[in-house]
Amino acid sequence: MPPDIYSDRALFWIGSVLYTMAFFFALVSLSSEKRLLRSIFMTLLMGGFIFQSLGLYFRGIEEHAFPLTNPFEILQVMAWCAVGINLVLRQVFKLNLLNVFSAGLSMLLCVLSLTNPDWDYTVRQGVTSGSPWVGFHAALAIFSYGVFGVLAITSIMYLIQNYGLTQRKSGKLFNLLPAIRQLEDINSKLIVFGVSVLTVAVCIGFLNWLATPGTVGLLKLLVAVAVWAAYGILLYLRNTHKLIASPFARACVILFIAALLSLWPLTLRSAEKASAVTTGMHDDAQP
Amino acid sequence: MPNPEPTHLFLLGSSHQTAPIEVRESFALGMESAQQLYRQLKTAPGLNECLILNTCNRVEIYGVAGNDNSREALEKSLSETDGFNAQAFLKHGFWLTDEEVVRHAFEVAAGLDSQMLGETEILGQVKSSYAGAAELAATGPILNRIFQKSFQAAKWARTHTGIGRGQISIGNVAADLAQRVCGDLADISVLLVGTGEVAEKTTQALVSRGVKHVTVAGRNLINARRLADEFGGPCISISDTPRVLGYHDVVICSTAATEPILRKEEVKPALKERPTRPLFLIDLALPRDVEAGVGRLSNVYLYNLDDLAEIANENLKARQAEVERARSAIVERAQRVWSAIRGGE
Numbered sequence: 001m002p003p004d005i006y007s008d009r010a011l012f013w014i015g016s017v018l019y020t021m022a023f024f025f026a027l028v029s030l031s032s033e034k035r036l037l038r039s040i041f042m043t044l045l046m047g048g049f050i051f052q053s054l055g056l057y058f059r060g061i062e063e064h065a066f067p068l069t070n071p072f073e074i075l076q077v078m079a080w081c082a083v084g085i086n087l088v089l090r091q092v093f094k095l096n097l098l099n100v101f102s103a104g105l106s107m108l109l110c111v112l113s114l115t116n117p118d119w120d121y122t123v124r125q126g127v128t129s130g131s132p133w134v135g136f137h138a139a140l141a142i143f144s145y146g147v148f149g150v151l152a153i154t155s156i157m158y159l160i161q162n163y164g165l166t167q168r169k170s171g172k173l174f175n176l177l178p179a180i181r182q183l184e185d186i187n188s189k190l191i192v193f194g195v196s197v198l199t200v201a202v203c204i205g206f207l208n209w210l211a212t213p214g215t216v217g218l219l220k221l222l223v224a225v226a227v228w229a230a231y232g233i234l235l236y237l238r239n240t241h242k243l244i245a246s247p248f249a250r251a252c253v254i255l256f257i258a259a260l261l262s263l264w265p266l267t268l269r270s271a272e273k274a275s276a277v278t279t280g281m282h283d284d285a286q287p
Numbered sequence: 288m289p290n291p292e293p294t295h296l297f298l299l300g301s302s303h304q305t306a307p308i309e310v311r312e313s314f315a316l317g318m319e320s321a322q323q324l325y326r327q328l329k330t331a332p333g334l335n336e337c338l339i340l341n342t343c344n345r346v347e348i349y350g351v352a353g354n355d356n357s358r359e360a361l362e363k364s365l366s367e368t369d370g371f372n373a374q375a376f377l378k379h380g381f382w383l384t385d386e387e388v389v390r391h392a393f394e395v396a397a398g399l400d401s402q403m404l405g406e407t408e409i410l411g412q413v414k415s416s417y418a419g420a421a422e423l424a425a426t427g428p429i430l431n432r433i434f435q436k437s438f439q440a441a442k443w444a445r446t447h448t449g450i451g452r453g454q455i456s457i458g459n460v461a462a463d464l465a466q467r468v469c470g471d472l473a474d475i476s477v478l479l480v481g482t483g484e485v486a487e488k489t490t491q492a493l494v495s496r497g498v499k500h501v502t503v504a505g506r507n508l509i510n511a512r513r514l515a516d517e518f519g520g521p522c523i524s525i526s527d528t529p530r531v532l533g534y535h536d537v538v539i540c541s542t543a544a545t546e547p548i549l550r551k552e553e554v555k556p557a558l559k560e561r562p563t564r565p566l567f568l569i570d571l572a573l574p575r576d577v578e579a580g581v582g583r584l585s586n587v588y589l590y591n592l593d594d595l596a597e598i599a600n601e602n603l604k605a606r607q608a609e610v611e612r613a614r615s616a617i618v619e620r621a622q623r624v625w626s627a628i629r630g631g632e
Contacts (some may be wrong), residue, residue: 165467165588170453170598175463179470179566180588181536190561241562245586 008062009120012076014112018048019083022169023103030100030173037102045103049083051114052110056080068138071263073121075113077139081146083155089150095178095186101153109149134208140201141224145259146232147194155249158183160247162246184245185254188238195235202228203208225264230255294429294628297354298383298391299362300340300347301401306379316341318372320368324348325423326366333357336427338420338434340395342412344402346376347395349388351429358382389433389628390621396437398443398451399614405450405606409423411442429628436624440617448616452532454600457485458492458596461569461601465493465537468567473497475536479518480528480548483541485571485592486517490539494518502535504528507544529553533560539569540576547578554581562586569595 022044029037056076059067067073086102090093113119157177164174178186202224209221234251237243243251301314316324321341328337328350336351348365350357365373383391394400396413416615420426426434436568440582445451454460458569462472468473477498479490482505501518502524505511515522523531528548533556542548549568556564563586570591582589 161467165464168590168594168597169458170463170601172452174467177467179466180468182470184563184565244563245565247585 004077008055008058009114011051011058012110012114015048015052015055016107016114018044018051019079019103019107019110022048023100023107026097026100026103030176041099045083046087046098048060048103048106049080049087052076052080052083065135066139068135068142070119070121072113072116074134074142074263075109075119076148078145079109079113080107081143082149084111085146085150086153089186095154095157095182096176097178098153105149105153127260131208133204137201137204137208140197140204143195144198144201147190147197148252148256148259151190151194152253154183154186154190155252158249159253161244162249181266183249186238187249190240191231191235191252195231198231205239227259227262230258289380295352295357296350296385296388296429296433296628297352297357297361298347298349298388299358299365299380300345301376301380302345302400304354304400305381306375309378311344313372314346315343316346317370320370324364324368324371325420325425327367327507328361329423329425331357331360331364333550334360336430337425338416338430340413340416341385342409345395348538349392351427351434351473386625388623389625392433392437393440393617393621396434396441396612397443397617399444399610399617403455404603404610405455407451410438411439414438433624434627435547436620439468441500443620444613444617445527448604448613450613452605452609453598455599455603455606456488456492457571457592457595457599458489460598461489461539462496463591464569464590464595464598465567466496468565469536471497473499474504476534478499478502478531478535478538480504480525480538480540480576481542481572482507482514483543483571485540486539487514487568488519489571493537498537502531504531505517513599521565531535532557532566534546535566537566537567537569539571541571542576544576545574545608547574547576549581551578551580551584554584554587558584558586571595 002285005117022041027042028094040126040208056067057071059073068077082102083099083106086098090098101164142283161174161180163169164171167181169269181284205224234243234255239246303311306314316339321339322338325337328334328348333352333354334350334357335353338349340347340349349360349363352360354458362373362377363378364504365371386495391400392413396410398405398407400411401409412505413434417426421431423493437484465472465475475498476499477490477493479501480488481501490498494501501515501520502513503511503518503520503522504527505514505522506525508524511522519623523544525548532549532554538549540548565586565588568577568581568587568589570589573592575591577589577591581587
């Protein structure tokens, strides 16, 4: 009897509701110019993170691997990474509102994944269930997407602060947002970190592909290499100071959206085949 | 247990609301005069409690008397105080009694009666005056209660209304913006071009928020040196400004030059030296010292006097919109305190 992977959806729902509550609580506090009650916000955010972690944990137990077998799980893991990374970064870089924005991103990703039940299809033999290296590759790749998600968040924060300064806007939101220089600094670190993680993931994937050619389809290969190359070019342009400040921030946001959308064709192909051959999103090479 | 003696609470004062600056200068109380006045008030017949609030914008004497002849006794004490222009003070003064006094004390502590609406410095001054009076045993149960409650009311108003929202002086607006551009001001370098008073005050506002490195550029090197010494930094000739621009994060210009001293062509090379670090230019000069086109360069934030004044005015309007809300809550609190005092009699 196949494992019932739908039983843990309640945990994901609770996590998403808590992220949503955290985000809207922060939004109302900011728009009403009242003091953000940090304890309430953090309780909601941490609550969401804990429930989501439990959901992923039970999924992992059922699948005997890190749950990355369908688009639903990928989006959930990405949201989980974004909040987790932010919780660490918040302590390291002392960036105001980073958690608020991360709650917003995670809310979006979670709602997107939960409102599309078709994306949570059952996979008898997922990509991570074969070789542990493939599982490691997939986990690293999604983690790097989480880092790029955070980069997109800090870039949005940069663009808002930049808009406020260039349009002569003042207000609580602008005063609470981190400074331009802080955001520049963290963006430069995040792009290096994200590209490094993705490079390791791509290298592992490439070695696996060499060992077992034909297990990965051309489309997936092209998309993976395109995303990696795009972020690599972005890093190169940043380091040679050819793309800095607002243009760099805009590019980070656009590229992250493109990276998310790049999952879409793979998802569709996988979904079409899921009912027939019960494979995950990485199966487009299969007949 | 009811107090058998009736309480006459009064306030004799003069402030920026009633006296122009040249008059206020004439009755500013020095430390010695304030001490002398306290001694006289403590021996004044029928005066049970007193407190002198003495700031650059106001001299206010709060008192509790056992009879209603307190005003004459107080005016007599004032006229006998050395170095105090009692005549000017009384001419430009105001007299409040009972609940009005409580209300006024609450409004003063909350910054609602300040020249710079909603400012926070006054609360510290009121607290300090109260501590001084309490130390001299000049206050008693009534003034203790009123002032302690006024501190609570001020805190409430600051927390629950927007009377302290935003900065309303050019210097502080610029310092706020510098923090939005640069973050922690402790590790930035400021270049002050020109020695104008507004620029000096703006630099002082930045220094008060942690700026440690200030370079002064001036045509008159003596003036520049004097100002640089004040901020503990080096001074340079104004002609060297473009050359050192790249080493500074905030540049404040306020020269009397008739032509811009910073043009796009001069700023661009400086930006190449610091491609990822934003540059914040504050142009306080009229005519302007920085060419408008400089503001369109990437990673450059250019603000002139009008921009800063507009933000300050917006903040002031936002504060004024909150004043009535704060005032009505404070009046309610003052009424409650006064009723409690009356009930205790």
